[in-house]
Amino acid sequence: MTEFALDTSVGLTIVVLFGIGWILFGYWLGRKNKTHEDFALAGRNVGFAFAAATAMATWVTSNTTLVAPQLTYQFGLWGMIGYSFAALGLLLFAPMAKRIKQLLPNGYTSGDFVRLRYGQVAWWVFIIISVVYAFGWLISLGMAGGILLESLSGLDYHIGMTAILIICVGYTLFGGMRAVIATDFIQALIIIVGVSVIAYWLIDNVGLDSIHQNLSAEHPQLLDVLFPAAVMFLFNNIFFGLGEIFHSNVWWSRALSFKKDVAYKAYLTGGLMWLPIPIVTGFIALAAPQLGIFPPSADMIGPTVAAAVLGKAGAIVVFIVIFSALASSLDSLLAATSDLVTQDLFHKKFKPKASDKTLMRFNRYCILGLGIMTWLFCLPRIATLGALLNFAGAFVASTIWPIVLGLYQRKLSGSYAAAAMAFGTLSGLVGYFAIGFYVAALISCAVSGVICWVGVVNSQRLFDWRQLNEEN
Amino acid sequence: MQIPELFFSVLIIAALVITCLTPVILLALFIKDYFSKTIW
Amino acid sequence: MxxxxxxxxxxxxxxxxxxxxxxxxxxxxxxxxxxxxxxxxxxxxxxxxxxxxxxxxxxxxxxxxxxxxxxxxxxxxxxxxxxxxxxxxxxxxxxxxxxxxxxxxxxxxxxxxxxxxxxQHYPLWQALGLFVVGFLIFTALVVTIIRFHQKSEAEPADD
Missing domain, CATH: 2.60.40.10 (Immunoglobulins)
Structure with a gap:
């Protein structure tokens, strides 16, 4: 039998080749960037193909490639079906993206909107939530990169983590949003082809019927329609996903960078394309018990099974797929978060008269700074991926109602929106610690929703939409 | 209650088929955008 | 195999x-x-x-x-x-x-x-209870977004 371990040198070669490729590509795309608007929002003129691909690829993260199999391994069939419902976030954001483009033709970030619509207090609450979430996600992606490279090729965690951060920071720094979106398109193709190949090989080698038979004989719980923990986690996971997308500047800056009339259909298409992916990646984990694979931690199950079934080629495919998935989210998050800092903090708070050139330079420094901070946080390898992300659910789910109502409803005032986000987050955190991770986002969304609707009923003033169209 | 094998197989195969169609759609859209010069 | x-x-x-x-x-x-x-x-x-x-x-x-x-x-x-x-x-x-x-x-x-x-798995009533609560909030949200969207489509600039 052939030895199919992915040698450290092979892993490192892939990382270096991809790294050089992406950075050169980013540099090439970046030549077109003349203004800060070009750099941050790709000139607000992204076409349908790139728009749909970037919506999908950004949502395919370490979550989809590592945590979807993990949840399937733990919760069975419900794990993967429940995970695929996260596509609802993209689908429901589609009409909102259109609205955002209409209301803020000159806007840059989600923070812009909250500041103009709800005022300073709500803005501060929102920025805290955004920063906690963005850092949680950035760190979990950086750590996932390191863990992946280590578990597949034996490459030291710190080297792998550093490599993936340098690559993503590199091409985002040179190319800005254009590089992020264009690389997303290619990464989307790589991811989809990769996961399809793995799933097909698995079905061909092991067989769906034998997987089902083995599970129903040995682990019937995993096929149970009424798996209690899985049923409990379902809607919490949906609200988590909605909160992530609705509030995050990653998705707002995309909506703003798309061509007019593209935002709606791009998010809809991206969501529909994303929907089956967690099922395809999650399903891989269901073959594990039959193959006798019981990993030391559940988040390793996807790559482990794929590599076991497919041999060396499989290990390489898995490696490239997860590397692409991580990069496609990491770059987006770096770009969107640095836009938020540049636009909302630097431009609006400190240097309202900053020239376009200054903004562009500051934005680049931000990307670099964020990269370095993420790297520092990733050094100690703090928590497991899932735990870190569940915690953030309490934060982001509290923004769902304030954002939806803020975009469409003229009555809700800033103080109620701020209270909704603050108390929603707090009660979500209380739920997280007192009851369990499966209620954090649910409670947060419910409490914030109640406060918002009370606010709508009690508010006297009507917001004037024209205040959103701020001249820069 | 367990999920029957038929449902299980149909679910996975359907998900796989849709996933396989996605790159085709994306590339078709890209070619369309390319020729109508609406990529960016 | x-x-x-x-x-x-x-x-x-x-x-x-x-x-x-x-x-x-x-x-x-x-x-x-x-x-x-x-x-x-x-x-x-x-x-x-x-x-x-x-x-x-x-x-x-x-x-x-x-x-x-x-x-x-x-x-x-x-x-x-x-x-x-x-x-x-x-x-x-x-x-x-x-x-x-x-x-x-x-x-x-x-x-x-x-x-x-x-x-010992969670009791089913507890799981289904959370499921129903989640489902209700989710339905309310979806209905809200769809209705807002339709309304804003009907009268674009102002509502």
């Missing part, structure tokens, strides 16, 4: 590169210590880990966990091989009940200690 044993064997090679040079040296006094979850398991999955009394850094060759629903390991015996040189296993898919687990290895003649793991 891929046989389980082959899959596991391949994994040893793949995931244990960093340990590849270290070989397990059997020792006469060696015995295995198995540790599992302390409290009742509510989700049907848990991790167990094995330590060797002689040297914690040494790998344990062909580590296998056995689980059974009876103390004498005669009923519904299941075996779970460890991956590569890892001494930790993430096990999943257990239904309600009490399980007895022990570890064995090629190097060590005796079984490890037996641990008892109680699995």
């Amino acid at each position: 891929v046989k389980p044993s082959i899959g596991a064997g391949r994994m040893i090679k793949m995931l244990s590169l960093c340990f590849l040079l270290t070989l397990a040296a059997p020792s006469a006094a060696q015995s295995l210590q198995l540790n599992g979850p302390d409290s009742t398991v509510r989700e049907g999955y848990f991790t167990v880990n094995v330590s060797s009394t002689t040297d914690a850094s040494e790998p344990i060759a062909s580590l296998v966990i056995e689980a059974s629903s009876s103390k004498d390991f005669k009923q519904n015996l299941q075996t779970f091989p460890a991956l590569g040189d890892f001494k930790k296993l993430s096990l999943t898919g257990f239904s309600d009940g009490t399980y007895y687990l022990r570890a064995r290895s090629e190097d060590v003649s005796e079984y490890s200690n037996v641990i008892q793991v109680r699995v």
Whole structure:
């Protein structure tokens, strides 16, 4: 039998080749960037193909490639079906993206909107939530990169983590949003082809019927329609996903960078394309018990099974797929978060008269700074991926109602929106610690929703939409 | 209650088929955008 | 067809590169210590880990966990091989009940200690209760977004 371990040198070669490729590509795309608007929002003129691909690829993260199999391994069939419902976030954001483009033709970030619509207090609450979430996600992606490279090729965690951060920071720094979106398109193709190949090989080698038979004989719980923990986690996971997308500047800056009339259909298409992916990646984990694979931690199950079934080629495919998935989210998050800092903090708070050139330079420094901070946080390898992300659910789910109502409803005032986000987050955190991770986002969304609707009923003033169209 | 094998197989195969169609759609859209010069 | 044993064997090679040079040296006094979850398991999955009394850094060759629903390991015996040189296993898919687990290895003649793991899933009413609450909030949200969207489409600039 052939030895199919992915040698450290092979892993490192892939990382270096991809790294050089992406950075050169980013540099090439970046030549077109003349203004800060070009750099941050790709000139607000992204076409349908790139728009749909970037919506999908950004949502395919370490979550989809590592945590979807993990949840399937733990919760069975419900794990993967429940995970695929996260596509609802993209689908429901589609009409909102259109609205955002209409209301803020000159806007840059989600923070812009909250500041103009709800005022300073709500803005501060929102920025805290955004920063906690963005850092949680950035760190979990950086750590996932390191863990992946280590578990597949034996490459030291710190080297792998550093490599993936340098690559993503590199091409985002040179190319800005254009590089992020264009690389997303290619990464989307790589991811989809990769996961399809793995799933097909698995079905061909092991067989769906034998997987089902083995599970129903040995682990019937995993096929149970009424798996209690899985049923409990379902809607919490949906609200988590909605909160992530609705509030995050990653998705707002995309909506703003798309061509007019593209935002709606791009998010809809991206969501529909994303929907089956967690099922395809999650399903891989269901073959594990039959193959006798019981990993030391559940988040390793996807790559482990794929590599076991497919041999060396499989290990390489898995490696490239997860590397692409991580990069496609990491770059987006770096770009969107640095836009938020540049636009909302630097431009609006400190240097309202900053020239376009200054903004562009500051934005680049931000990307670099964020990269370095993420790297520092990733050094100690703090928590497991899932735990870190569940915690953030309490934060982001509290923004769902304030954002939806803020975009469409003229009555809700800033103080109620701020209270909704603050108390929603707090009660979500209380739920997280007192009851369990499966209620954090649910409670947060419910409490914030109640406060918002009370606010709508009690508010006297009507917001004037024209205040959103701020001249820069 | 367990999920029957038929449902299980149909679910996975359907998900796989849709996933396989996605790159085709994306590339078709890209070619369309390319020729109508609406990529960016 | 891929046989389980082959899959596991391949994994040893793949995931244990960093340990590849270290070989397990059997020792006469060696015995295995198995540790599992302390409290009742509510989700049907848990991790167990094995330590060797002689040297914690040494790998344990062909580590296998056995689980059974009876103390004498005669009923519904299941075996779970460890991956590569890892001494930790993430096990999943257990239904309600009490399980007895022990570890064995090629190097060590005796079984490890037996641990008892109680699995009790959340009651269904609790799960369905949360499901219904979630469903209601979600429906309210979807209806809100769709109605707002339709309204804003009908009268674009102002509502």
